[in-house]
Amino acid sequence: MRFLDIAVASGYAAVCLSLVVVMNPVAPRESAAVAATQSRPDSAIAAYVEHVGLPFLTKSSAPAICASVADSSNATLVLDVLVQGADCGQLASRPTPLASSSLTLSLPGRVVVVEAWLVRR
Numbered sequence: 522m523r524f525l526d527i528a529v530a531s532g533y534a535a536v537c538l539s540l541v542v543v544m545n546p547v548a549p550r551e552s553a554a555v556a557a558t559q560s561r562p563d564s565a566i567a568a569y570v571e572h573v574g575l576p577f578l579t580k581s582s583a584p585a586i587c588a589s590v591a592d593s594s595n596a597t598l599v600l601d602v603l604v605q606g607a608d609c610g611q612l613a614s615r616p617t618p619l620a621s622s623s624l625t626l627s628l629p630g631r632v633v634v635v636e637a638w639l640v641r642r
Contacts, residue, residue: 558619558620558639559620559622561598561620562618562621562638565598565600565622566600566622566623566624566635566636568593569593569600569637570626570635572593573589575628578633579628583607586604586609586633587602587609587610590635591609597639597640597641598638598640599638599640600637602634602635603633604632604633617640618639619639620639621637621638622636622637623635623636624636
């Protein structure tokens with residue numbers, strides 16, 4: 522009889538512990554913070570492409586595109602562009618990002634990849 526009581530109590534404890542883990546209020550806040558962090562690089566890429574426009578990325582030289590992306594970067598949000606696989610070379614090394622994003626554009630005559638990293642400085 523004692524064995525059965527211990528088994529039932531252990532099962533009840535396991536169910537209660539599982540409910541505490543599932544109903545943890547911290548988990549939704551953490552996932553919201555991760556989503557907010559990821560949205561910054563995504564928004565930066567969209568804003569950059571909207572600012573310079575697809576015609577600029579299609580017809581401009583690689584140095585002109587690199588200059589425009591350098592103007593769009595700041596201390597915490599780093600942007601880079603690869604034109605036909607060649608990057609701008611302005612980064613000594615790739616940063617360790619809190620979040621990152623990239624967008625590949627298949628434009629007439631070239632492929633342009635816009636990358637963004639959210640970094641802590």
